[in-house]
Amino acid sequence: MLWSMSTRWLDPEERAAWLRFAAVMELLPGALDAQLRRDAGLSHFDYFVLAMLSEAPEHTLRMTALAQKTNATLPRLSHVVNKLEGRGLVERFPCPEDGRATNARLTDRGWDLVVETAPGHVETVRHLVLDGLSRTQVRQLARISDAMLARLDPEGRMQALINPDASPSVD
Amino acid sequence: MLWSMSTRWLDPEERAAWLRFAAVMELLPGALDAQLRRDAGLSHFDYFVLAMLSEAPEHTLRMTALAQKTNATLPRLSHVVNKLEGRGLVERFPCPEDGRATNARLTDRGWDLVVETAPGHVETVRHLVLDGLSRTQVRQLARISDAMLARLDPEGRMQALINPDASPSVD
DNA sequence: ACCCAAAAGTTGTTCCTTCAACCAATGTCC
DNA sequence: GGACATTGGTTGAAGGAACAACTTTTGGGT
Numbered sequence: 048m049l050w051s052m053s054t055r056w057l058d059p060e061e062r063a064a065w066l067r068f069a070a071v072m073e074l075l076p077g078a079l080d081a082q083l084r085r086d087a088g089l090s091h092f093d094y095f096v097l098a099m100l101s102e103a104p105e106h107t108l109r110m111t112a113l114a115q116k117t118n119a120t121l122p123r124l125s126h127v128v129n130k131l132e133g134r135g136l137v138e139r140f141p142c143p144e145d146g147r148a149t150n151a152r153l154t155d156r157g158w159d160l161v162v163e164t165a166p167g168h169v170e171t172v173r174h175l176v177l178d179g180l181s182r183t184q185v186r187q188l189a190r191i192s193d194a195m196l197a198r199l200d201p202e203g204r205m206q207a208l209i210n211p212d213a214s215p216s217v218d
Numbered sequence: 219m220l221w222s223m224s225t226r227w228l229d230p231e232e233r234a235a236w237l238r239f240a241a242v243m244e245l246l247p248g249a250l251d252a253q254l255r256r257d258a259g260l261s262h263f264d265y266f267v268l269a270m271l272s273e274a275p276e277h278t279l280r281m282t283a284l285a286q287k288t289n290a291t292l293p294r295l296s297h298v299v300n301k302l303e304g305r306g307l308v309e310r311f312p313c314p315e316d317g318r319a320t321n322a323r324l325t326d327r328g329w330d331l332v333v334e335t336a337p338g339h340v341e342t343v344r345h346l347v348l349d350g351l352s353r354t355q356v357r358q359l360a361r362i363s364d365a366m367l368a369r370l371d372p373e374g375r376m377q378a379l380i381n382p383d384a385s386p387s388v389d
Numbered sequence: 390a391c392c393c394a395a396a397a398g399t400t401g402t403t404c405c406t407t408c409a410a411c412c413a414a415t416g417t418c419c
Numbered sequence: 420g421g422a423c424a425t426t427g428g429t430t431g432a433a434g435g436a437a438c439a440a441c442t443t444t445t446g447g448g449t
Contacts, residue, residue, distance in 0.1 A: 054336075054337035054340055054341065055340070055341075055344065056340060057340060057343075057344075057348075060353075060356055060357060060360070061348055061356055063360045064348070064356045064357070064359045064360035064363065065343060065347065065348065067359075067360055067363035067364055067367060068347070068359055068360075068363045070363070070367055070370075070371070071363045071366045071367060071370065072243055072246065072247060073289050074289065074367075074370040074371055075243065075366070075370060076243060078370060090405085092405095109427085110427075110428065111426090111427065111428085118244050118245070120406085120407070120408090121427075121428065121429085122406085122407070122408080122409095122428085122429080122430085123405090123406060123407075124428095125428065125429055125430085126405080126406080126429095126430090127405090129429090142427095145414080145415080145426095145427080146413080146414050146415075146427095147413065147414045147415065147426065147427045147428070148414090148426090148427060148428080149427075149428065149429090165225075166225035169225055169226070169227060169228060170225065170226075172228075172236060173226065173228075174369065175366065175369050175370060176236065176239070176366055176369075177228075177232055177235070177236065178369075179365035179366060179368060179369050180362060180365055180366075182231075184358070184361070184362050184365070185231055185232055185235045186231060186235070187355070187358045187362065188235045188238075188239055188362055189231070189234045189235035189238055189239075190355070191351060191355050191358065191359055191362075192235070192238035192239045192241070192242050193238055194350035194351055194355070195242045195246070195346065195347055195350055195351075196238060196241055196242060196245075197350060198345065198346050198347075198349075198350050199241075199242065199245040199246060199249060199346060200241070200245055261435090263436095280397085281397075281398065282396085282397065282398090290436095291436090291437070291438085292397075292398065292399090293398085293399075293400085293436090293437075293438075293439090294435090294436060294437070295398095296398060296399055296400085297399090297400095297435080297436080298435090298436095300399090313397095316396095316397080316444080316445075317397095317443080317444050317445075318396065318397045318398075318443065318444045318445065319396090319397060319398085319444095320397075320398065320399095
């Protein structure tokens with residue numbers, strides 16, 4: 048910002064909202080991660096990967112598709128799937144239609160783990176986020192988040208998630 | 219959750235709110251980090267450390283106090299302050315009152331950097347978060363965040379920030 | 390005075406993420 | 420139908436964060 052346009056600082060209401068919201072963003076991810084790590088030995092990202100697979104047809108997705116749904120880079124996903132494969136939660140096999148592509152599929156063990164883990168995770172989300180809000184506030188939060196998403200993700204890559212689907216998924 | 223109490227799943231409204239909110243939490247930190255890294259060569263955490271010092275009397279804080287304000291562990295803070303000290307943005311000196319303690323103080327260069335950087339950062343926060351919201355929604359966001367904070371941080375360690383104070387700070 | 394527990398920081402190790410380089414398969418354009 | 424760019428994915432090394440172990444200083448108890 049070289050051309051120093053006298054900054055519009057935050058007024059008290061804006062500042063109050065931003066500071067609180069920033070504090071939530073600081074604390075909530077760690078809290079969710081801690082619960083999953085404790086109860087299932089999974090990072091939040093690990094769990095999310097499994098959850099996305101659990102929602103997919105055949106419990107299978109191409110790596111690229113999975114990366115988009117989880118908002119991850121391909122290298123990151125590759126490493127994580129390596130780890131999950133080592134634990135027998137996921138298996139990889141070449142995609143029949145495209146020789147370049149790889150499919151990731153949830154194993155039975157992986158599915159079982161998601162099914163075991165989802166209830167506790169939902170309970171945590173409820174406890175930390177939703178239960179403190181009124182019905183009205185839940186609706187307000189949805190609209191506010193939508194407004195932010197319009198700025199953060201104009202292309203709507205993450206919108207895939209915001210549709211109806213299968214059972215455990217939950218995230 | 220062994221005692222398997224048939225889980226209260228999220229209803230459509232709750233699910234809609236949570237998915238959108240989770241997407242925001244996924245994207246926003248990275249966006250803020252990217253802007254600061256590009257314009258000032260600082261991670262968001264780095265910037266936050268400097269900002270907290272810039273608000274403190276004498277631009278000085280004990281490591282422990284700084285760690286609380288930034289929600290960091292002491293080891294993490296120690297490493298980061300090492301780096302910032304190497305760049306001449308912060309200096310450390312033993313605390314006169316307590317031989318165990320160390321004080322961290324913002325240098326002149328550090329102060330200058332915060333002053334240069336703050337406007338662009340505020341502009342980014344405005345653009346990504348606040349400008350998309352109505353005045354009413356800004357107030358709603360503050361109240362909603364407060365409700366979550368009551369669950370996430372019952373002790374209110376981060377509440378220190380939610381008070382009025384000096385100029386550049388901004389975060 | 391002395392001992393022992395707790396507090397304040399630092400250092401080192403490990404794990405995770407990101408970045409860059411790389412390989413293989415596909416598709417395209419003369 | 421052969422060269423070249425593109426897509427899909429993996430791998431290895433480098434930078435950051437969490438956790439554990441280790442000093443040093445303080446303070447309380449006897």
